[in-house]
Amino acid sequence: MGNCWCRREPSVHRVSSNTKSESPKEKSPSVNAMKDDSKLPSNPEEVEHLRRSSAANPLIVFTFNELKIITGNFRPDHMLGGGGFGSVYKGFIDEDLREGLQPIPVAVKVHDGDNSYQGHREWLAEVIFLGQLSHPNLVKLVGYCCEDEHRVLIYEYMARGSVENNLFSRVLLPLPWSIRMKIAFGAAKGLAFLHEAEKPVIYRDFKTSNILLDLDYNAKLSDFGLAKDGPVGDKSHVSTRIMGTYGYAAPEYIMTGHLTPRSDVYSYGVVLLELLTGRKSLDKSRPAREQNLTDWALPLLKEKKKFLNIVDPRLEGDYPIKEVHRAAMLAYHCLNRNPKARPLMRDIVDSLEPLQVSCEVSNEKSNWTVIIESPNEAFQRKEDAQCN
Ligand SMILES: Nc1ncnc2c1ncn2[C@@H]1O[C@H](COP(=O)(O)OP(=O)(O)O)[C@@H](O)[C@H]1O
Numbered sequence: 001m002g003n004c005w006c007r008r009e010p011s012v013h014r015v016s017s018n019t020k021s022e023s024p025k026e027k028s029p030s031v032n033a034m035k036d037d038s039k040l041p042s043n044p045e046e047v048e049h050l051r052r053s054s055a056a057n058p059l060i061v062f063t064f065n066e067l068k069i070i071t072g073n074f075r076p077d078h079m080l081g082g083g084g085f086g087s088v089y090k091g092f093i094d095e096d097l098r099e100g101l102q103p104i105p106v107a108v109k110v111h112d113g114d115n116s117y118q119g120h121r122e123w124l125a126e127v128i129f130l131g132q133l134s135h136p137n138l139v140k141l142v143g144y145c146c147e148d149e150h151r152v153l154i155y156e157y158m159a160r161g162s163v164e165n166n167l168f169s170r171v172l173l174p175l176p177w178s179i180r181m182k183i184a185f186g187a188a189k190g191l192a193f194l195h196e197a198e199k200p201v202i203y204r205d206f207k208t209s210n211i212l213l214d215l216d217y218n219a220k221l222s223d224f225g226l227a228k229d230g231p232v233g234d235k236s237h238v239s240t241r242i243m244g245t246y247g248y249a250a251p252e253y254i255m256t257g258h259l260t261p262r263s264d265v266y267s268y269g270v271v272l273l274e275l276l277t278g279r280k281s282l283d284k285s286r287p288a289r290e291q292n293l294t295d296w297a298l299p300l301l302k303e304k305k306k307f308l309n310i311v312d313p314r315l316e317g318d319y320p321i322k323e324v325h326r327a328a329m330l331a332y333h334c335l336n337r338n339p340k341a342r343p344l345m346r347d348i349v350d351s352l353e354p355l356q357v358s359c360e361v362s363n364e365k366s367n368w369t370v371i372i373e374s375p376n377e378a379f380q381r382k383e384d385a386q387c388n
Pocket residue numbers: 001080081082083084085086087088106107109139155156157158159161162165209210212222223225
């Protein structure tokens with residue numbers, strides 16, 4: 001979350017929901033509609049009422065005491081990550097916790113508890129968005145806790161953690177090309193689903209730390225704290241306070257605050273570049289002209305003789321050149337400074353489909369042996385040269 005800006009500034013930013021009304025006459029409750037922070041539902045009854053009126057997915061309301069049991073009292077060695085507004089712990093819902101609950105591993109995100117409306121707003125946005133959206137490429141929200149000052153989210157546990165942890169790890173073996181394309185494909189399908197929803201949603205914080213991976217490297221978008229309802233009717237954009245992450249946010253959004261689905265497409269292009277190059281979107285440890293990945297890579301992408309120079313050297317040339325070229329061209333189009341010239345997420349999904357290889361990654365079936373050592377640190381041994 002190091003590059004994130006504005007996440008903690010008081011009040012001004014408006015997170016909204018994509019709430020659907022149950023009857024056409026009923027007005028949709030929406031976090032977005034509540035411009036005045038003091039009107040945000042903040043006590044458990046109001047939150048539950050707002051959520052139920054838009055509910056699609058059943059969510060479990062946990063007590064804070066139950067979360068202590070689930071996480072072993074928030075054991076520091078069970079921490080999976082920390083970010084903009086809290087810490088994420090691995091936990092387990094035991095059958096004995098409450099009658100009728102399925103035993104499953106979960107991730108528990110605890111908001112800092114600084115009592116800021118900002119944190120409450122982001123928490124509420126996640127409860128509302130993930131409470132009604134459901135897709136194989138979005139992380140599943142199991143439940144939440146809203147007790148006194150505690151604001152907690154409970155998600156399905158994603159065994160391989162974030163793409164950031166996998167792609168930039170010094171411990172893990174480099175992700176093979178086929179897995180990188182599987183991740184790009186899954187994340188693109190998640191974004192396409194949001195953009196094509198009945199009430200379109202702009203994700204606004206697309207980056208490698210917000211894409212999570214299950215055991216089979218299926219990618220799921222998580223962290224909907226900054227998600228926003230897309231423009232409706234003949235509106236081309238929504239105006240917002242500028243929030244997001246340096247290195248990923250679209251230039252026109254940074255300059256004007258005008259948010260469109262094409263802002264997500266730009267961020268998608270940055271992530272595709274990170275998958276291609278194995279470099280972070282911003283890396284202060286590199287020479288000055290290479291610190292901003294997009295500035296460095298963009299001129300090289302379109303030169304047929306040079307684009308291979310930017311491919312991740314850790315792949316050791318183990319990739320199909322034609323496909324790398326197609327992915328590089330796709331990234332190039334996503335990063336067009338003119339938002340209207342960028343492809344739609346649906347076009348991106350279609351372009352990536354032919355780059356998928358049928359490579360089942362599981363402990364038994366593949367020639368990738370995977371040993372889970374700790375929640376987020378898996379040690380991978382590559383038995384054969386390449387998955388395909
Ligand atoms: N469901 C989950 N399963 C496994 N790890 C997770 C899960 N949710 C979050 N994490 C880990 O915690 C990190 C921060 O989570 P995120 O939801 O992005 O919080 P923040 O709002 O603080 O950025 C992620 O990058 C990931 O490493």
